[in-house]
Amino acid sequence: MGEKEGVSRRDFLKIAGTGIVGLAIGLGAGYGLGKRAAAPTTTETATGFPGVPSKPLKVGFMYFMTGALGTYGQMASAGLELARDEINAAGGILGRKVEFTSKDEADREHVIDNLVKMVEDEGAEVLIGLDSSGDALKVIKTIEQDLQVPLIVTHAATPKLTECNDLKYIFRVSMYEEPIDIAAAHLAAENYPDTVRVASIGPDYAYGWDSWTVFSTKLKELLPNVEFVDPIYVPLGTPDYTSYIDSLISAEPDILFSSLWGGDAANFFKQAKAKGLLGRLKAYINPMLGATDTLKAIGDENVPSGVDVWGSGRYWFLYPPHDVYPFNKQFVDKFRAKTGEYPAYVAGTSYTALYALKAAVERAYEELGRWPDPGELAKALEGLAVAGPMGPVYIRPDDHQGMYEVYWGKLVKGGPEGYPHPILKDLRVFSPSRVFPPPKTTYVKCG
DSSP: OGGGTSOOHHHHHHHHOGGGGGOOTTOSSOOOOOOOOOSOOOOOOTTSSTTOOSSOEEEEEEEOOSSTTHHHHHHHHHHHHHHHHHHHHTTOBTTBOEEEEEEETTOGGGHHHHHHIIIIITOOSEEEEOOOHHHHHHTHHIIIIIIOOOEEESSOOOHHHHHSSOOSSEEEOSOOHHHHHHHHHHHHHHHOTTOOEEEEEEESSHHHHHHHHHHHHHHHHHOTTOEEOOOEEEOTTOOOOHHHHHHHHHHOOSEEEEOOOHHHHHHHHHHHHHTTSGGGOSEEEETTOOOHHHHHHHOGGGOOSSSEEEEOOSOBTTBSOTTTOHHHHHHHHHHHHHHSSOOOHHHHHHHHHHHHHHHHHHHHHHHHSSOOOHHHHHHHHTTOEEEETTEEEEEOTTTOBEEOOEEEEEEEOSGGGTOSSOEEEEEEEEOHHHHOOOTTOOSSOOO
């Protein structure tokens, strides 16, 4: 079916530029040079590199580590640890070994205070993480004006972060939600052109609101006669969806779009199947379903028949195909050896973030001949191309947003395929040139 089924890597390479050619795809280290970074000026040479501090490089990270969403933080931290161990085994970043300090994003009242503590009290020179879109928006002033150290976001997905703000120190190496939702609208319009009614349920904060805005606006452009049921928004950690499911059944939608994620997505899915909601639909579409922890919680026994269930995410452990892109297979194999699990997308994006940091420092050092300061590191991340498990990632200089291919896949039982949880098959792949809006443009309202 044209571009949506093909891997339009040539289009992406045009966007990424020739810098991607030098990436050592398939190797554990040596992703090519990036361009600038952080730390005190010094003439120490204990690392073997003139102008590079001898002390370890402290990196602070923050994710939900406990509670209903804690599996995301556990997956993300495992991805970071894997990258750290590889980098340190290869000699560190310009000879500096990487060390971590971390905080739990589930400590909702102290997100900003804990970021400050990691930098000012614990010596973090760079920050990585954040699951919540609301938190990502909340910390902009603290990072950009107060701390002035690079923050590489690996999960929080609101378009407002990169597209509604002029950022110097904040970058997002992971896919943000808008291209995924735009691709979902194309998917719905092309596969279900006779759709009459579309309903939605999502979390009651920035990510849920924005995701529905993008999907519904784009779908209306593609199917002008479609009708939308008033969206349902629920608090994070909602245990019982009975009343919401009853409302959705009464609305009689053809398609249900859900931006619930983590344990919430699994709980809703199982309850919706048990009450017969899924069997009434033509399609269930969830941009967060491509998370292996969520799929494990759903289980093969809850994969419905008679309805198309579509999922996506920031990275899928089987794409790019392992025989085409060996680096992805290497990452999956190492992650399984470390954790016993198949990596969720947050593992792939956090892993990529640390290698993006490494590439940026090396890029800056090549230009400056010394360890870069925070502003120089931030500048080096602009326009950086780095290999990740999801394929080549290009960080646009205009908005600091990482770009790579978007996938959507159908939910099937994983057992017959040899997996311990459901998987996504029959992937539809969208090139960045098709579904990424131009820099600083978005379907959501800024402000």
